Amino acid sequence: KSTITKLSVITLLVLTLALIPLSSVSAATPIYVQPGGDDTNCDGTADVAYPGSGGPGLACAVATIQKGIDLVDAGGTVYVAAGTYTENITFITTNKTFNLSGEVDLDGLPLPVLQGSLSIDHSGADDNWFVENMNFQVNSSTTLLLKNINGYTIRNCRFDGNDGWLANPFNGVNLISGPNGNTNVTVEDSLFTNGLYVGVNGYVNYLTVTDSIFEDVKSGINLQGGGGNLLVENSEFSVVAQGATNDTYGIRFASSSGAADNMIVSGSIFNVDPNGFTPDPGTYHSAIVIRAAATGDLMVGDSFINGEVVNLTAATPLNATCNWWSDLSGPTNIGNPGGEGQPISAGTVNFAPWLVYDTDGNTATG
Numbered sequence: 001k002s003t004i005t006k007l008s009v010i011t012l013l014v015l016t017l018a019l020i021p022l023s024s025v026s027a028a029t030p031i032y033v034q035p036g037g038d039d040t041n042c043d044g045t046a047d048v049a050y051p052g053s054g055g056p057g058l059a060c061a062v063a064t065i066q067k068g069i070d071l072v073d074a075g076g077t078v079y080v081a082a083g084t085y086t087e088n089i090t091f092i093t094t095n096k097t098f099n100l101s102g103e104v105d106l107d108g109l110p111l112p113v114l115q116g117s118l119s120i121d122h123s124g125a126d127d128n129w130f131v132e133n134m135n136f137q138v139n140s141s142t143t144l145l146l147k148n149i150n151g152y153t154i155r156n157c158r159f160d161g162n163d164g165w166l167a168n169p170f171n172g173v174n175l176i177s178g179p180n181g182n183t184n185v186t187v188e189d190s191l192f193t194n195g196l197y198v199g200v201n202g203y204v205n206y207l208t209v210t211d212s213i214f215e216d217v218k219s220g221i222n223l224q225g226g227g228g229n230l231l232v233e234n235s236e237f238s239v240v241a242q243g244a245t246n247d248t249y250g251i252r253f254a255s256s257s258g259a260a261d262n263m264i265v266s267g268s269i270f271n272v273d274p275n276g277f278t279p280d281p282g283t284y285h286s287a288i289v290i291r292a293a294a295t296g297d298l299m300v301g302d303s304f305i306n307g308e309v310v311n312l313t314a315a316t317p318l319n320a321t322c323n324w325w326s327d328l329s330g331p332t333n334i335g336n337p338g339g340e341g342q343p344i345s346a347g348t349v350n351f352a353p354w355l356v357y358d359t360d361g362n363t364a365t366g
Contacts, residue, residue, distance in 0.1 A: 028076030035083035037063035044071045044078075065089055065100070065114065072098045079103070080134065082111035088141060089117065094124035102133035110135045110158055117141040120149060123180055127151035138162040138170045138196070146185070147176040153186045161196035165218060166242050168195075175202030181226055187212055198222045203258075209235055218242050220250045228253070228260030228296065234267045239307075241275040241285045248272065248285045250307065254294035261296035265303060272307030286310050290318055290347065302355075305331075311347025318348065324355040 031044035042060035066089045068078040077099040102112040110133040130153040136143035137160040159172030172192045175182045182204040192199035196217040205227025214220035215238040237250030250270040254260035270287035279285045287307030299319045306326045311318045325331040325341030332343040
């Protein structure tokens with residue numbers, strides 16, 4: 001009877017690893033971008049600590065984010081130093097994903113400013129890539145456009161509308177419908193501000209938004225279709241109406257004909273500023289709007305609601321129990337005589353019990 005010794009196993013393992021190409025076991029080389037870099041003579045690598053550049057040969061940083069993305073290997077990371085980059089970046093591929101990481105200050109706030117847009121269309125298989133620590137500022141387009149992407153995380157980013165509002169109506173993140181769809185997109189610890197038309201907009205299946213702020217924008221999240229499955233946790237929405245014929249909302253889910261399944265919102269704050277406008281019939285200035293084609297489980301809980309709630313579906317109820325409706329008496333609704341809180345303006349919304357606050361700021365159900 002023969003046996004395999006530990007030494008034989010180790011020898012076999014070493015011989016096997018020797019047959020694997022080096023590129024398959026080593027990480028992709030990082031690429032560095034910084035003001036004053038050189039897109040012509042540098043390869044984006046740096047032989048001194050980031051964000052430095054220089055050294056022998058081509059070991060130096062490039063000047064533009066576009067060049068860094070073009071140079072980085074599949075699965076690699078492009079590191080962006082503090083500074084302002086005025087670019088409209090386009091990346092279309094079937095076989096390469098990359099990460100984009102900006103420099104932060106001592107408080108962890110993003111320092112690099114992209115005045116322009118980053119557009120990514122990735123029709124191949126992809127998973128677990130990210131953009132982080134970037135300060136996107138609207139120039140002449142939506143700041144971040146994503147198409148056919150899967151497993152993408154946006155974290156610790158700022159999206160600045162450049163005070164555009166309706167005169168320059170661009171979004172922070174636009175999820176564009178494509179043949180492969182968008183799936184598993186996460187937004188975390190990010191800020192959407194300064195006159196954006198909509199913070200996060202478009203078509204996606206499985207969108208998660210956590211610990212993010214939408215303030216001083218026309219609207220927060222508009223998930224129109226693509227599957228749905230929206231999860232929002234611990235986020236704040238402060239939206240400002242811009243006209244009697246233009247919808248304003250913290251969250252709008254589904255569309256009149258494009259189906260979206262399942263929405264869960266928890267631990268969030270909604271403030272709607274009508275800005276002196278009274279919406280025309282069919283227009284809504286609301287905290288939450290559920291549109292006609294929404295299906296599945298629709299839930300909002302443990303949230304502060306200062307704005308109307310609308311459910312336009314014919315048969316799918318919204319479970320909105322255990323929320324604060326800005327008044328001890330609960331929401332204004334035909335099913336709640338004496339309620340003087342924020343209105344439930346349409347559809348089936350289950351609101352009882354609701355949260356109330358005592359003089360010490362503690363919550364209870366009413």
